[in-house]
Amino acid sequence: MRIKRFLAVLLALAMILATAACTKSDDSTNSDSNAAQGADNNSAASGDTGNKAGTGDSASTEPVKLRMAWWGSQTRHDRTIAVIELYESLHPNVDIEYEPMDFDGYFNKLATLVASNEVWDIFQLGSNFPTYQSKIYTLNDFIADGTIDVSGTTDAFLRIAADEKGNQVGLCSGVNTYGIAYDPALFAAAGVAEPTENWTWDDYKKACTTIHEKLGIYGSSKFDDWQAGASMGVNQEGFGIGFFNKTNDGLGFTDYKMLSDYLQMRADLVDAGAYPDPGACQEISDIENDFVVSGEAAMTWVASNQFVSLCTAAGRELKLINPPRKSANGPAGVSIQSSQMLCVSSDSKYPAEAAKFIEFFQSNIDANQILLAERGIPTFTAVREALAGNLTDIEKAVYEYVDVVGAFDTGGETVNPSSPACTDTIKEQYNYYLNKVIYKEMTADEAAKAIYDFAASQF
Amino acid sequence: MSKKINAPDKSGRTPWNRFVYNTNTVGYVFAAPFIIGFLIFTIIPMLSSLYYSCTDYNLIEKENWIGLSNYIYLFQDPRFLNSIKVTLQYVFLSVPTKLAFALFIAFLLTRPSRLVSFYRSLYYLPSLIGGSVAVALVWKELFARKGLINTNLAALGVSTINWFGSMTAAKWPIIIMTAWQFGSSMLIFAAGLKEIPGSYYEAAKIDGANGRKIFWKITLPCLSPVILFNLIMQLISSFMVFTQAFVITAGGPNDATMYYALYVYKQGIQSRNMGYASAMSWVMLLIMGVITAIVFKTSKHWVFNEAEG
Numbered sequence: 040m041r042i043k044r045f046l047a048v049l050l051a052l053a054m055i056l057a058t059a060a061c062t063k064s065d066d067s068t069n070s071d072s073n074a075a076q077g078a079d080n081n082s083a084a085s086g087d088t089g090n091k092a093g094t095g096d097s098a099s100t101e102p103v104k105l106r107m108a109w110w111g112s113q114t115r116h117d118r119t120i121a122v123i124e125l126y127e128s129l130h131p132n133v134d135i136e137y138e139p140m141d142f143d144g145y146f147n148k149l150a151t152l153v154a155s156n157e158v159w160d161i162f163q164l165g166s167n168f169p170t171y172q173s174k175i176y177t178l179n180d181f182i183a184d185g186t187i188d189v190s191g192t193t194d195a196f197l198r199i200a201a202d203e204k205g206n207q208v209g210l211c212s213g214v215n216t217y218g219i220a221y222d223p224a225l226f227a228a229a230g231v232a233e234p235t236e237n238w239t240w241d242d243y244k245k246a247c248t249t250i251h252e253k254l255g256i257y258g259s260s261k262f263d264d265w266q267a268g269a270s271m272g273v274n275q276e277g278f279g280i281g282f283f284n285k286t287n288d289g290l291g292f293t294d295y296k297m298l299s300d301y302l303q304m305r306a307d308l309v310d311a312g313a314y315p316d317p318g319a320c321q322e323i324s325d326i327e328n329d330f331v332v333s334g335e336a337a338m339t340w341v342a343s344n345q346f347v348s349l350c351t352a353a354g355r356e357l358k359l360i361n362p363p364r365k366s367a368n369g370p371a372g373v374s375i376q377s378s379q380m381l382c383v384s385s386d387s388k389y390p391a392e393a394a395k396f397i398e399f400f401q402s403n404i405d406a407n408q409i410l411l412a413e414r415g416i417p418t419f420t421a422v423r424e425a426l427a428g429n430l431t432d433i434e435k436a437v438y439e440y441v442d443v444v445g446a447f448d449t450g451g452e453t454v455n456p457s458s459p460a461c462t463d464t465i466k467e468q469y470n471y472y473l474n475k476v477i478y479k480e481m482t483a484d485e486a487a488k489a490i491y492d493f494a495a496s497q498f
Numbered sequence: 499m500s501k502k503i504n505a506p507d508k509s510g511r512t513p514w515n516r517f518v519y520n521t522n523t524v525g526y527v528f529a530a531p532f533i534i535g536f537l538i539f540t541i542i543p544m545l546s547s548l549y550y551s552c553t554d555y556n557l558i559e560k561e562n563w564i565g566l567s568n569y570i571y572l573f574q575d576p577r578f579l580n581s582i583k584v585t586l587q588y589v590f591l592s593v594p595t596k597l598a599f600a601l602f603i604a605f606l607l608t609r610p611s612r613l614v615s616f617y618r619s620l621y622y623l624p625s626l627i628g629g630s631v632a633v634a635l636v637w638k639e640l641f642a643r644k645g646l647i648n649t650n651l652a653a654l655g656v657s658t659i660n661w662f663g664s665m666t667a668a669k670w671p672i673i674i675m676t677a678w679q680f681g682s683s684m685l686i687f688a689a690g691l692k693e694i695p696g697s698y699y700e701a702a703k704i705d706g707a708n709g710r711k712i713f714w715k716i717t718l719p720c721l722s723p724v725i726l727f728n729l730i731m732q733l734i735s736s737f738m739v740f741t742q743a744f745v746i747t748a749g750g751p752n753d754a755t756m757y758y759a760l761y762v763y764k765q766g767i768q769s770r771n772m773g774y775a776s777a778m779s780w781v782m783l784l785i786m787g788v789i790t791a792i793v794f795k796t797s798k799h800w801v802f803n804e805a806e807g
Contacts, residue, residue: 143768146768147767147768150557150558150767150770151557151767153557153558154557154558154772170558171558173558173559174558316660316663316751317662317663317750317751317752318643318660318661318662318663318664318668318747318750318751319643319662319663321638321662321747321748321750322638322642322643463768463769463770464769464771467764467768467769471577471753474750474751474752474753475752477751477752478665478751478752480752
C-alpha cells in the first residue's frame with residue numbers, strides 16, 4: 040500500500056513537471072537561440088544604446104533566425120517565399136521563418152504580437168504605420184552606416200516610407216495607386232461606352248445599372264468603400280481637401296455632405312441588383328475570386344499592383360482606368376503612393392540582419408525578377424530598368440496607368456504618406472453606417488453626419 | 499491507513515515521510531495539474547481582464563485607468579445593444595431546436611436494434627467536427643448564392659433564398675448548423691432514457707395509455723433532470739457562439755448576426771479596444787449568470803425529483 044501511494048505521488052509529480060515543460064516549450068526555444076547567440080547579443084546590446092547594432096554582426100556567420108510576415112494573395116505568397124529561399128541559399132547562416140496571411144488576419148495577429156512584444160523581425164505595413172510606430176525600428180542609422188545602401192533609389196521614394204519627422208520607418212516595396220479594372224467585352228456586350236479618364240460617379244452608376252439590366256450580371260463588384268467614398272472621395276472635392284488634415288491630428292474637411300452621395304449611390308445600386316449585396320460581398324475572399332474573375336461583374340476596384348493577379352485569374356482581357364470623379368473637370372482624387380513597405384521590428388534580436396534582408400528584397404535584381412513588381416512598381420532604379428526589358432502586356436498596362444495617374448493635376452499638393460492611428464476605427468464605423476443605409480435603417484444624410492461626428496470625436 | 503495525522507507513529511516515520519504519505523498531500527498532488535492550469539489560464543486572465551475593463555488599454559500603448567466609463571458607454575452603444583438582441587434571439591431559437599432534435603433522435607435510438615450503437619456514433623460525429631472552421635467554410639459554400647441548397651431549391655422550382663444578403667434569413671444557416679451538432683445532448687438523453695424503469699411503461703400500458711400519453715406523462719417527467727442539465731449546458735455554449743458567425747457571415751449583413759462574442763472580438767482584437775472588450779465580457783458573465791439562475795429557480799416547478807416525489 041505504502042509503495043503504491045509513493046508511486047502515485049511520483050507519477051503525479053512527473054505529470055506536473057511534464058505540463059510545466061509543455062507550457063514553457065515556446066519560451067525554451069527562444070532562450071535556446073538566445074544562448075546560442077550570447078556572444079553576438081553582447082555586441083548588439085552594447086550597440087543598442089547607440090542604435091547601430093549593424094556593424095557588429097554584418098560579417099557574422101553565426102546562425103540567425105528571423106521571422107517575417109506579410110499579407111496578400113497566393114501569387115504574392117509564392118513569390119515572397121521563393122525570394123526568402125533565395126536569400127537563405129545566399130546566406131546559409133540566416134534562417135527565415137515566414138507567415139503568409141490575409142489582410143485581416145495579419146493585422147489581428149500583429150495587434151496581439153505588439154501586446155506581447157513579439158512582433159516579427161520583418162513585417163509589412165501600409166499607410167497605417169503610425170499606429171505601430173512604437174514597434175518600428177527606424178532605419179536611419181542603417182542607412183547612415185551603409186548597412187542599407189540607398190544610392191539606387193531617390194529621396195522622393197525614400198520619403199514615401201518615412202514619417203513627417205524624417206524617420207525612415209521602412210523601405211517601400213513598390214508604388215501603386217487605386218483604379219478600376221473593367222472587362223471591355225462585357226461593356227461592349229451591354230452597349231455601354233468604355234470609361235474615360237474624366238468619367239464621373241454618375242457615369243459609373245449608369246454603366247452599372249445598364250450592364251445589370253442588359254446582361255443580368257453585377258455592373259460592379261466590391262469596392263473599397265472607405266477609399267472610394269471617404270478617403271479618396273473627399274480628395275475629389277477640391278485640391279487640398281482630405282479626410283484627414285496634413286498633420287494627422289484632425290479632419291481635413293468641414294461639410295459632412297461630402298460623404299453622403301457615395302453612400303446613397305451604393306444603396307441604390309444594391310437595391311437595383313447592380314452591385315453585390317453585403318452577403319454576396321462576403322463570398323469574395325481575395326482579388327483572385329472577385330466576381331470579375333468569374334464574369335459575374337463587369338468592373339471592380341483594384342490597387343494597381345493587384346491588376347496582374349486579377350488578369351491572370353480571369354484569363355481574359357481587362358483594362359485599367361482611374362476611379363470615377365465627382366465632376367468631370369474636378370480632381371481625380373487618386374495619387375501615387377507607397378503600396379506597402381517592409382519594416383524592422385524593435386522586438387527583433389537582429390535588427391541589422393533584418394535590415395539587410397529588406398535591402399536585398401527591395402533592391403536585388405534577382406529577387407525582383409521573382410517578385411515581378413507584384414507589390415507595386417519598384418523604387419530602385421536598377422530594378423525598374425531590369426524589369427522593364429521583359430514586361431508582359433498586362434504589366435505594361437499597369438506601368439502606363441501609374442504614369443497616367445502620376446501626370447494628373449494635383450494642384451501642387453503632395454500626398455500625405457501616413458494616416459492617423461484612429462483610421463481603422465473610423466473605417467470600421469464608416470462601413471457600419473454604410474450598411475445601415477443599404478438596409479434602410481438610416482438615410483444617407485443621417486449616416487454621413489454620424490460618420491463625420493464619430494470621426495471628429497476621435498481627435 | 500495513515501489517516502490519523504497526529505497519531506503516534508509506530509513505524510518511526512520522519513515528519514517528511516508523514517507529509518508525503520498523507521492522504522491530503524496525495525490528493526492535492528493529484529489535483530495540482532488542474533489547479534495550476536486553472537490559476538494560470540483562467541483565474542489570472544480573468545482578474546487581469548477585470549482590471550483592463552476599467553482602463554482604455556489598446557494593446558499598443560500603456561493603459562490609463564478610466565473607472566467605469568467603459569461600462570457606462572456600453573449601454574449607449576447601439577451596436578452592443580443590438581448584439582445582445584441578436585444573441586438572445588439566437589439562443590432562444592437554437593437551444594430548443596437542438597434539444598428537441600436531440601431528444602427525438604435519442605428516443606428513436608432506444609429501440610432495441612443491433613445498429614443502435616453504430617447510429618449513435620454516426621450521429622455524434624457532427625458534435626466532434628461541427629465547431630471547426632473547416633465545417634463552417636463548408637456551410638458557407640452550401641448556403642452561398644449559388645450553393646448546393648439554392649441550386650436544389652431552384653431545381654425544385656422553389657424561389658431561391660439570398661441567405662447571407664437578407665437580415666432575416668442570415669441567422670438560419672447558423673441556427674441549423676448548431677442544431678446539427680446535437681450529438682452530445684443526444685447521448686446524454688439516451689443515457690437518461692435508459693434509466694427510466696420499464697415497470698412504469700408496463701403499468702401505463704396495462705392502464706391503457708397510448709404512446710403520446712406515455713411520452714408526456716412518463717418519459718418527459720422522468721427525463722426532466724437530464725433536460726435541465728442539457729438546457730443549462732446548451733444555454734451557456736450558445737451564448738458563446740463565435741466560430742460559425744465569424745467564418746460564415748462575419749457578423750453581417752448589417753449586424754444581423756453580430757453575436758456577443760463576435761462583437762467582443764471585433765472590439766478587442768480588430769479595433770484594439772481591449773478595455774472595452776473586457777468590460778463587455780464581464781457584462782456577458784453577468785447576463786449568463788442571471789439567465790442560468792432563472793433557469794435553476796424555475797426548475798423547481800418542472801423538474802421531477804424522485805426523492806421528493
